[in-house]
Amino acid sequence: MQILDGKLAAQHTKDTLKKEVDEIIAAGKRAPHLAAILVGNNGASETYVASKVKNCTEIGFASTLIRLGEDSSEATLLQEIEKLNNDDAVDGILVQLPLPKHISEQKVTESVNPLKDVDGFHPISAGKLVLGLPTFISATPYGIMLLLEHYNIPTRGKHAVVIGRSNIVGRPMSILLSSNHPHGNCTVTLCHSHTQNLKELCQRADILVAALGKPEFVTADMVKEGAVVIDVGITRVPDSTAKRGYVIKGDVAFNGVAPKTSFITPVPGGVGLMTIAGLLKNTLQAYRTRQQ
Template sequence: MTLLDGKITSKAILDNIAAEVAQRKAQGHKVPHLAAILVGTDGASETYVASKVKHCQQIGFGSSLIRFDAEVSEAELLAKIEEINQDADIDGLIVQMPLPKHISVDKVTETISPAKDVDGFHPINVGRMNKNLPAYISATPLGILLMLEHYGIATEGKHCVVLGRSAIVGSPMSILMARNAKVGNCTVTLCHSKTQNLAEHTRRADILIAALGIPEFVKEDMVKEGAIVIDVGITRVADASKKSGFAIKGDVAFGEVAPKTSFITPVPGGVGLMTIAGLLYNTLQAAKGAYFPKK
């Protein structure tokens, strides 16, 4: 069993990005700039945004954090997004989720310019990805692709089973693993809450990607010998033995599943770190105008 270490992999990717940013700066080119909008004071959101800003600083990106109270109107938030769309200094824009219930996530997503949509959620980027055209890919699926590539894991002809059909991870992951690309060319089965005889599907997987959000759902008897297991889940579970009062669990029961696998991601320390690497990779591409020509 080999551990797919997100800390090592993300550092390698971020080091490469930092080197390219330094080269761009030395050549007089623009330094990438990521803007983040945070609505309200949700603790997890505060942590995620702070981590993104910190990583921007570490690799030489510019960054801006725009804060709004939870009571901000939808119209005011959308107006700010439109303003950032027109700001030539800002290359990428993310709006941290979740948002207050009075604000439409779809409206926010569709208002962000596709050229600055480094989260990869805009319908234009989703559609381009689906057609295997250059596009910003949702950061978590992109991070998984970068991890598989980093470890030189061959995917062509393999059977990939994806657990979960969310628009952010499961659905795009199923498309990406099936498409004709260096990391791809799999036969893909997409499973979800209504799938019958679920374990029969997972036991056939050469590559199993668990993105359900249910702690330790995948047990040893659901995984075939030698499988590659990617655990996207990250859930706080009460644990009195921990100083914090909780433990972080993935969707896979790591202790019992890991010995059976050829490769597996840990939680924490796996896919979560790759998500930030994917986001910053997208932001570098935005600064270069790689997918949408600069105006």
């Protein structure tokens, strides 16, 4: 069993990006610029956004963080997005999810200029992904593909099972794994809450991606010997014995599953760090496209 270390792989990606950014600046050009909007004070969202801003600084990106109150109207948020859409100094726009219930995530997603959609959530980005056209890839699936590439995990002809069909992770992950490229070409089964014989399907998976948001859902009896297991889940589980009052759990029961695998991602320290790496690569791509 080998740990797929997201910290190590993400640092490799960031080192490569920093070198490119240094060359851009040395040529007298401005740095790529990522703008993030955070609505409310969700603790997990605060942590994610702070990490994204920190990583931008590390590789030389410019970054802007716009904070809006929990009670901010949908119209106010859309106005802020439109300002960023029209700002030629901004290359990528990130609206941190989840949003307060009174704001439509779909309307917000569709309001972002597709040329600045570094989250890869816009219908145009999703449509191009399905067609195999160059586009922004949703950051978490993109990060997973980068992780598979970094560790040179064989995928061609493998049976991949993806648990979860969200538009952010599950669906794009299934498309990427089945696509005709060096780290794709899998036969993919996409599972969800109505899938029958889920356990049996998982037991046949050479590559198992768990992205359903249920702590420790995948147990050892669901995984075959030698499988590659990618845990996308990250849930705060209350724990009175923990210093912060909670512990972070993935969708995979790591201690039981890990000994059966050939490769497995930890939580934390796995996919989450690669998500940021994917976001940064998308931002540099947005910059280069807009410069051209």
